[in-house]
Amino acid sequence: MKAMKILVFFLLCCLSSESVLSARYEAIFNFGDSLSDTGNFLRSGALAFPVIGKLPYGQTFFRHATGRCSDGRLIVDFIAEAFGLPHLPPYLAVAKGPHVRAGVNFAVAGATALDSSFFYAQKIGPLLWTNDSLSVQLRWFRNLKSSLCTTKHECEEYFKKSLFLVGEIGGNDYNYPSFVGGSIKQLHALVPPVVGAITRAVSMLIEEGAVDLVVPGNLPVGCSAVYLTLFRNPDRSAYDPRTGCLRAYNAFAKYHNNYLKQELQNLREQYPHARIMYADYYSASKSIYHTPKHYGFYGGTLRACCGGGGPYNFNNSARCGHTGSTACRDPSAFVNWDGIHLTESAYHHIAKGLIYGGFTSPPLLT
Numbered sequence: 001m002k003a004m005k006i007l008v009f010f011l012l013c014c015l016s017s018e019s020v021l022s023a024r025y026e027a028i029f030n031f032g033d034s035l036s037d038t039g040n041f042l043r044s045g046a047l048a049f050p051v052i053g054k055l056p057y058g059q060t061f062f063r064h065a066t067g068r069c070s071d072g073r074l075i076v077d078f079i080a081e082a083f084g085l086p087h088l089p090p091y092l093a094v095a096k097g098p099h100v101r102a103g104v105n106f107a108v109a110g111a112t113a114l115d116s117s118f119f120y121a122q123k124i125g126p127l128l129w130t131n132d133s134l135s136v137q138l139r140w141f142r143n144l145k146s147s148l149c150t151t152k153h154e155c156e157e158y159f160k161k162s163l164f165l166v167g168e169i170g171g172n173d174y175n176y177p178s179f180v181g182g183s184i185k186q187l188h189a190l191v192p193p194v195v196g197a198i199t200r201a202v203s204m205l206i207e208e209g210a211v212d213l214v215v216p217g218n219l220p221v222g223c224s225a226v227y228l229t230l231f232r233n234p235d236r237s238a239y240d241p242r243t244g245c246l247r248a249y250n251a252f253a254k255y256h257n258n259y260l261k262q263e264l265q266n267l268r269e270q271y272p273h274a275r276i277m278y279a280d281y282y283s284a285s286k287s288i289y290h291t292p293k294h295y296g297f298y299g300g301t302l303r304a305c306c307g308g309g310g311p312y313n314f315n316n317s318a319r320c321g322h323t324g325s326t327a328c329r330d331p332s333a334f335v336n337w338d339g340i341h342l343t344e345s346a347y348h349h350i351a352k353g354l355i356y357g358g359f360t361s362p363p364l365l366t
Contacts, residue, residue: 024365025083025212027103027162028076031137031201032169034069034109034341035219036076039090041109041130042067048110048129051321056306060331060344069109071305071331072344076105076165078351083163091140103162104144106137113170113197114190124176134169134201145208159209166202168216168281170194170256179230184252191259199263206267206274214360215264216279217257222250223289225304225312225339232311243289244302257282279360284353288335288346295349299333306331306338314339 030036042053042065051057058065060072067090068074077087080103088105110129112119119125149155173194174187202213221227223245231246233239240247261278268276292301299305306327308318318324320338328334332345342350353359 025085025161025163027101027158028080028083028085028088028165029103029141029162029210030076030088030105030107030165031134031141032076032107032165032167033111033172035107035168035171036074036105036165037067037069037090037107037109037111038074038076038088038105039067040092040105040107040132043090043092044108044130044132046109051319052109054321056327057321059327067109069341070337070344070347071327073347074344075347075351075354076107078348079163079165079355082351082355091137091144095140095144099147101148104141106140107169108132108137110172111137111169112173112176113194113201114173118193119176122177124180127176127180129172134197138201138204141205142208155209160211162210162212164205164210164213166205166213166215167198167279168218169201170198170260171218171221174221174252174256178227184248187252188255191256195256195260195263198260199267202264202267202276203271206271210274212275212277214277214279214354214364215260216281217260218253219281219285219342220245220250220289221253222246222248223285223302223335225302225307225314225336228302228312229310229314229316229339243286245289253282275362277360277362277364279354279364281350281354281359284350284357284359285342285346287353288349292335296345297333297335299328299330301335303334304336304339305334305343312336312339 046052052067052069054065058068080087085102088103091104091106094100094104108130111132113134115133115135116125116128116131119128149158173190202215227246227249238247264276264278288295289301302312304313306320306325307313308315308325331343334343335346337343355364
């Protein structure tokens with residue numbers, strides 16, 4: 001009898017927890033890059049990365065390519081599911097209708113926090129996948145706002161029940177100069193303007209009525225197959241002996257994240273009524289790299305599932321989806337999908353860490 005009471009109590013707790021998750025937010029608005037793009041880049045033409053529009057991209061969950069840079073769902077998809085909301089439609093699919101109330105995704109693969117003009121001035125512009133930077137995405141949001149709510153009071157009430165995800169964004173601001181030979185010292189100089197662009201976006205959204213905002217930091221890029229391939233180092237001390245990741249690039253990611261956290265604290269003091277949450281992508285994913293088999297990653301953490309060969313299965317002349325590349329049989333056994341992006345399984349574990357595991361500060365769930 002006692003065991004039955006415990007079981008009933010456990011079931012009631014689970015049901016209560018699920019209803020809270022489903023009821024907490026009525027909409028999600030997302031801004032960012034390829035880590036959260038659900039189709040904007042593909043709808044814009046995807047000239048720089050056309051393979052995203054065909055299999056094996058999207059093979060795991062959707063069974064067809066959706067414009068997501070993975071084999072399946074992304075972190076933003078799992079967050080939407082956790083709150084009982086549909087997967088976010090890309091802005092370019094709804095800009096001229098149909099009417100949406102449960103949220104919109106403004107993220108674009110390849111997007112930067114800084115405007116594209118900055119990179120063209122640095123002679124890096126031709127490398128950009130897209131010119132739809134964070135400021136462009138914010139402009140899209142303003143354009144859509146009038147179809148979401150009309151009066152100031154109506155907007156305030158609507159946005160109080162909405163979650164705003166501002167990022168991950170900024171990673172590409174460092175990727176583009178890195179890939180043309182930029183030093184880590186040069187990357188350090190970019191951190192203040194990049195973080196400044198992110199915090200200005202957060203400020204603007206709060207001024208527009210946002211109350212609950214999640215701002216993610218960067219992933220440990222030193223564990224990325226593309227970085228491990230491009231910046232291979234004969235010096236064994238350049239690698240973390242526990243994970244095999246590049247120490248210097250992970251240290252840089254932490255530098256960006258610490259700078260971002262400091263600036264977010266300044267925003268909290270400026271906007272005490274808003275709930276500005278830092279999402280620690282770095283720590284949530286680093287635990288996977290430390291104990292991959294604990295999470296079911298038996299295929300490896302550093303080698304890409306889909307690629308054209310090489311020590312980390314990343315070959316720039318035969319990237320995932322191109323001639324000469326192949327995809328592994330079981331993407332769920334791998335952390336890395338195509339050398340740059342992660343698998344659905346990895347994103348799922350990170351999302352659970354953010355929602356339930358204490359990797360969001362203050363916590364996403366209260």
